Amino acid sequence: MVSDEMRQMTLLEYRDSLASPRILGLMTVLYTDVVSRSTTWNFAKLLFRWKGSLWKVIWAELVLWLLVYTLVSLMYRLLLNCDQREQFENFVKFWSQYTGASFVPLTFILGFFVSLVVRRWWSMYESLGSTESVATLLASYIKGSDEETIIMKRNIVRYLVLTQAMVYLMISLGFRKRYPNLEALRNAGIVNDIELKIMEETDSPNLKHWMPINWAMSLIKLAKRDGKIESDSDNYVVDLYARLRDYKNNLSRVSNYMCVPIPLAYTQVVFLAVRLYFLIALFANQYLNINNTVGGVNKCPRNSTTASSSSSSNKAPEIELRFGVDLFFPFATVVEFFFYVGWVKVAESLFNPFGGDDDDFEVNELLVRNLQNGLLIVDGAFNKTPAQIRDPYSKTGSDAPFPPTKKHRSFIDIPIPAIKRSVNRIQDTAVNQFHDVNNSRHQSLHSSQQRRP
Structure with missing residues (x-):
């Protein structure tokens, strides 16, 4: 068993990691800002990265x-x-x-293999799971500022993160290095002693990541029974159940991809x-x-x-x-x-985006972000709608900000039709001036001939 001092230290470290202001990303190599303009030089600069x-x-x-x-x-x-x-x-x-x-035929073999791996990788990326949508609905559907309601909503978010952590514990080597077992998750505060005991007492040879989702659904049902969900129908409950089901199915899809590879x-x-x-x-x-x-x-x-x-x-x-x-x-x-x-x-x-390569998914950061944003939404964002005042723009909104700015255009950026129009304009101007000069010469010659005796 881990001592109370070690557990307290682990909880403090986890709390500090949640309070970190850095922007969390799913991948470690980001370069999209460098190629904000599709110029040859911007893409050539990428060749000098390591x-x-x-x-x-x-x-x-x-x-x-x-x-x-x-x-x-x-x-x-x-x-x-x-x-x-x-x-x-x-x-x-x-x-x-x-x-x-x-x-x-290397081109054929590699082309088919790479396309298959990329489709598999993108599907896993879309199925990683985020707590923000569920947390937003929880803050909107479940009303109440008492301690019991706040604890209920926070626990639902924590159960979502616990489900995600249990899946990553099985498929991600990097995640297992930080949290090798459920005991490490308990030390981090993601699961408590009572919940861990229930999991251990449940006899099942398979992964038990469905249990936290079941607990979350039970809490939503309890909130409906106690009148915390203000709705005459069960639409809110059905909507929340559907979100939880999709969240769990996405994580199961990721687990299936890793358990049944190419x-x-x-x-x-x-x-x-x-x-x-x-x-x-x-x-x-x-x-x-x-x-x-x-x-x-x-x-x-x-x-x-x-x-x-x-x-x-x-x-x-x-x-x-x-x-x-x-x-x-x-x-x-x-x-x-x-x-x-x-x-x-x-x-x-x-092939394995949950490994230790530079472009693999940062599942540790993803877990921290999901818990941080989810708890902030259901707790910090509850009943904090700003006072409603009229916007400073006109009725049509034609004076709204961010008007289109004139883009500086170099000579290379000028399209061919514009060049043609400019050439035609210069040509027409030159021809008109030539005709004006000829007309003035004819008029002067005619007037001089009239003045002769």
Whole structure:
């Protein structure tokens, strides 16, 4: 058992975390303000970020791949004798036939897998659950400022958070590190001793997250019976029941997603397809030194007849062309590495959004926010409607604030029709001035001819 001093310290820490003024988010990597305008420079600035970036998720595998590629290249160029070099070149030419989309359709495999994972991830995001809508209805439907009514509404909100915590306790490793069991939730004040005893006495091999929802429904029924819900019909109660049911169903959907993941065989296919592709590329994309020269010296001299016959018999024309340039760094393969490995890393990071990656859901913060906002709404916002006074605007509201401001437009932002209109206007002005000058010249010439005797 935890001592009273430790429990009091835990409650104080939890209270301080609730009082924290920071803005709570569900994801740790936020960059939407940077791209408030869809300009090339704004999106280019994202390339220099590290947390949650492409560079962070692939750098280790890319460095390892380049290291092995370099070792293989140095071994081929410096350590192998003539016969071994020829065998290595034949080995490279053999595997070079099995690279590209014709061998393994990586684009199709990754596209389908990533779309499936993203749909699954977005559905889980929409099902995380929020106490604000239920708390708002509780503050509106259940009337009364006495201590019993306040405790009832606060407990309903706490039961919602307790249900959420019990689900996260099963599916989130990060949440289990902070709250490893129900005893830790009791120390945090999310569940009390009486409620914890009832849960322990209930014999069930399955998750008991339905119990707090049942308690919340019982309290709503009790409030209706005691006249705390001011309504002649049961519409308010039915509405609250529906909100609680949806809240519980959403959490069950998240639990089902985590308990029934994407079939393991498909995940293995995607993982092996990408890694084996670049394992083959370690040899298939090596640049061959066809001339066998190192430092200007031919290491394996051959007569022209043998070389030409060997070249014509062992090399296909396309392979001859492919290895016609001797390079050292695999530029094209590194570009493929960025796209393919980065693509599969996106799916792997979204596969379990309750883990410890940079872009995973911050369920600890979500739980704190739900409890904080829910208690504030049902307790602090009750019966605090501001005094009603007339707004300072006219009857039509045409003088309301936030009028459209004139946007500064650069020359690049000017549309083509506006440029055409400006050119036409300048052209018309020039033509009119030209006609005016001609008319004035004709008039002056005519008047001078009339003055002659």
